[in-house]
Amino acid sequence: MNQANMDKTISDAGARGNAGSVPQRAAYIETAAITANVRALRRVASGAKLLAVLKADGYGHGIVPAARAALDGGADYLGTAVLEEAFAVREAGIEAPLFSWLSAPGAPYARAVEADIELAAYSLGQLHEIADAGNLVSAAPRIHLKIDTGMWRGGATIADWPELCAAARELEVAGRIKVVGIWSHLACADEPGHASVAAQLAVFESALSIARSLGLEPELRHIANSAATLGNPEAHYDMVRPGIAIYGVNPLPQEARETCPRLRPAMTLAAAVVQTKRAPAGAGISYGHTESTSKETTLAVVPLGYADGVFRSASSVGPVQVGEGRYRVLGRVCMDQFVVDVGDDDVVAGDQVLLFGPGDSKEPHVEAWAAAAGTIPYEVLTGVGSRVQRIYL
């Protein structure tokens, strides 16, 4: 979508929502951007399959629309962290291969197997629990064994790996499970050249050869998140698992992006100005009066707060765009609202305030918004709250 069309569609969506004005609070989601980003990432990953990561409500974009957009872009697999997310994908009638990787004992594995959801096994206990769930529903669960290659989060340690592989092979020979994948996750892929990346890949290679020696030949070896998909072809193996990049954010440092495709942010966060008023010099603003006006000025009240994902750490620093003007949050972000100093500019109630987006209307990129608030785009996108209406373009 070109710039002019994007602007037009955003104001049209506003007009539909609230005759002639902009919506109170909106996250505009350009699903075509997700589709195009997936298409670009598939090209980067050359021969490897692509699993589109949909956890946390599709990084705040809406899990089902994000899933459909990713499949339109050629995603081979869909992935969620927790099972509730995977069930939501299936309940929407989406039948694509689906992998879910984060479950504690007692998780609804039988329901997952019936729904044709592929599962991760990190330990012997989990492997047996999943195999037993398969028995209950007379199906062989499709399993991706996880090796912890050095992030020290989930997965079998290399010490426990041979036992896990041997047990999995035994269950596979008995026809009770199918091992479809061996996978891991990188701790520092967004720091190109970080020594831990090569170290983790070396452990991954050892784990693969141990698995092979025990008779496991899974079709999918996977370890690459967005950063490794974009920056480290050695980590692509049979499938890549980009998340943030499909939503249009490149997690690599600026200097490492030269060879990357341009990704387009899919979300624009916006709200309508509630009220404007003139304030004299010396007016203390918002809770705690942490800032005051330095001269007479116009203040605009924006109906988004920390309950909507506008971090309190954006107090006094978060950038916003209103029309042609770039301003910043003045004083503390409250639960539901914040104040902006618009100087002597012509801003009135009902005007649209843009917090971040693809930049078509000169609004900040989510990276700039996140940096101002002292966090990362992942937290900003997944933090957009449920009071913010998602409007699909």
Ligand SMILES: *Cc1c(COP(=O)(O)O)cnc(C)c1O
């Ligand atoms: C979140 C996640 C990803 C995607 O990470 P990005 O940095 O968003 O690309 C991939 N794999 C697993 C296991 C994850 O939890």
